[in-house]
Amino acid sequence: MSKAEISKMKQKPPLVPLGALIGRELRNEKVEKRTVKYGQTALAKKGEDYFLIKPDCQRVVDNQSTSFSVFAIFDGHNGISAAIFAKENLLKNVLSAIPEGLGGEEWLQALPRALVAGFVKTDIEFRQGGEKSGTTVTFVVIDGWTVTVASVGDSRCILDTQGGVVSLLTGNHRLEENAEERERVTASGGEVGRLNVGGNEVGPLRCWPGGLCLSRSIGDTDVGEFIVPVPHVKQVKLSSAGGRLIIASDSIWDALSSDQAAQSCRGLPADLAAKLVVKEALRSRGLKDDTTCLVVDIIPYDHPVLPPTPKKKHTLLNSLFFGKRSENSMNKGSSKLSAVGAVEELFEEGSAMLAERLGKDFPLNSNSGLFKCAICQVDQQPSDGLSVNSGPFFSPGSKPWEGPFLCATCRKKKDAMEGKRPSKPAITA
Known part of the structure; x- marks a missing residue:
């Protein structure tokens, strides 16, 4: 055998046993797959909070590869009928607005528009019954590593990723905190102002007639049509490292910031995490309203729990070089999605x-x-x-x-x- 032939043989990659190849494929497949683990805790004060958990939906019946999950919170006011109606009908109305026969990517691209149509259709159908109650909605669809959130009102959904960045996935439709919505309401024929008690203005900004402090909801037939059901929609794609969603009614967020809620339960399984978020909120504020929290972990296949975010070592050298981040820069960081490739923003629109x-x-x-x-x-x-x-x-x-x-x-x-x-x-x- 010549030296050239011997050299050529040496350059060939070594043979790999079939069992090892199959093992690699299975491991790669598990990395690409994700699993969803969740927990929920709800404490009633008025009995107007409702939630929806459907982890095993399918775009195509009996086809596991088309599965997706839905989690939602409906925070009712002025009664429970709107919250119950939205819980029972919203998902059906959203799915009916998606054309049949779409593949996975096309389905996800059609979802933001279908959520808008589904929210508006649910509102129209509910108003036909003449009921006067209303509800906020935070509606989350998880398909693979893609998360789509549609929201009206002041419930909130946050995303906590492995990089330790906490991102807000919902809009804020409190009139007190949203100047654009105040302008839209007044331009559409409503009035915005505070309660007048003995000649003094008290409490948060509200729209009149009705006195609602929100600019968007489903229902509220006794308030003007300028209170709209058109949702803010945000769609993001996680890396295969996954992430944690905390979906909660406003009583949680009146007590805790997004960062506080995320930090209070890191490293814990989802069911325990939901209890701890509620406990932390009650500790600082007490039970003043219905309090509902869903924690959803989107994690690599076969992972028992989302691992805790690694803590960075704080050294004197770090302090000298970087100093302490200002509150402004921290707020900016928490309002952006992770810049380390953990999350990709696919879509966001909040127009009414x-x-x-x-x-x-x-x-x-x-x-x-x-x-x-x-x-x-x-x-x-x-x-x-x-x-x-x-x-x-x-x-x-x-x-x-x-x-x-x-x-x-x-x-x-x-x-x-x-x-x-x-x-x-x-x-x-």
């Missing part, structure tokens, strides 16, 4: 305007010759429906014949939310 939230790709169904309402999903003749952009109020730059199309009922809902009323006929002499 349906024309901005429903997209334009709702073409005519060539098979039936019908349009489908983008909200209630009812087929209609082209002459019966109206585009989101049509009517006397569309902007000069828009194209009123473009979709999405709305049925007459959903069109009225859209106009009412935006404070649009038919102009009064001019009186001629």
Whole structure:
């Protein structure tokens, strides 16, 4: 055998036993897969908080590879009917707004718009019953490593990642804390102010009529339509290191900051973590309202618990070089998603305007010759429906014949939310 042949043989990679190859594939598959572990704790004061836990949903029936999970909190006010109705109908309405036959990535891309349609449809259906209660909603969908959160009101969902960065995944629709929402409410015909007691203004900012301190909810029929059900939606993708979600009603966040809630339960299993977050909130504030907390761990396959975030060693040298971070910089850091590749932001939109939230790709169904309402999903003749952009109020730059199309009922809902009323006929002499 020549030296060249011997050299060539030496360059060949060594043979790997079949068992070792199969083991590698299984290990890689487990790394790519994730599992969801969760815990919940709820204490009642008024009995108006409800929650939804559905860890084993499927996009395609009997197909485990299409599974996803749903977790939600419904914090009712002025009664329980809106919270119960949303718990029983919201998921169904969201799924009905997603076209059939989509693959995983397409399904996730369609989900933000479907959440908007589902929230609005649920609100329309509930109002038809004449009930006056309302509810905030924080609605979380977990598909693989992708987390999509839709929210109206002041419940909150935070994400705690292995990098120790705590990120807010929900909007804040308290009038006291959201100047944009105050402007929208007043522009749509509502009034914003505090309670007047003996000539003195007291308490948080509220909208009138109704006196609600929130600008978005499902229900609240006795308040103006400017209290809208259009959710803030945020979609992020985790790395295979996973992360922890803490979903809780406002009584938790009135007592704890996002960082405090995350730090109070790190390194503990989800069921114990939920109890500890509630305990920590009660310790500082007491039970003044219904208090509900869901903790959801999204972790690599076969991991018993999300590992604690490693603590950085604080040395004198670190202090000299970096000093103490200001409160401003810490707040900025906690409002951003992790910059170490742990989380990728895919989508975020909080506008209350349906024309901005429903997209334009709702073409005519060539098979039936019908349009489908983008909200209630009812087929209609082209002459019966109206585009989101049509009517006397569309902007000069828009194209009123473009979709999405709305049925007459959903069109009225859209106009009412935006404070649009038919102009009064001019009186001629």
